[in-house]
Amino acid sequence: MSTTKNLTRQELSQLFSIFFKIGITTIGGGYAMIPMMEHEIVKRTGWLTQEEFLDILAVAQATPGIFAVDMAGHIGHKLGGLRGAIIASVANVLPSFVIILILATVFQQFKELPLVQYAFRAIRPVVVALIAAPVFSMARSASLSRYTIWIPLVAAILIYFFDVSPVYIILIAGIAGWIYGYLQRRRSNTDAQ
16 A cells, blocks of 8 residues: 555544544444445545555455444545544544444334334345445456456355455465465566576
């Protein structure tokens, strides 16, 4: 990843607003936030390129902790250093924290109401779509070819069916990519001589 960008004070305030909005409007956890983060940070503000966003996504996947906070922290750090990381992380968590406090006090009284149960049943499929949408967007920007399409498919199978940790898959992919690059470079040096 490239160096940290330096957002102005006004842009840091905008960063807080963006992650607060993402935190307050996204239901379904970290993965459901990806399309909103991508839209706001890559497409609307242009603060990050698609490639930088995908790099941060990969790092956040491998980082222990809450995925949404990891994403916010890494994006914030990329945009504004430590201050940006703190601003984005706090803004992302604050709405959930407040909402959970309110819901915890009120939910017990209303959880058995049919309207509440229907609402949650309707929300779940939407969350699936929110998670699926960035997958297609990322696949398009990852420049997959007929030679590399098997990599995400095998990774998904290993994670879903064999419960392999994404951390191991990312490490193996990184090492394999490094070896492949090393061999390609070595081959091109041999061909040049």
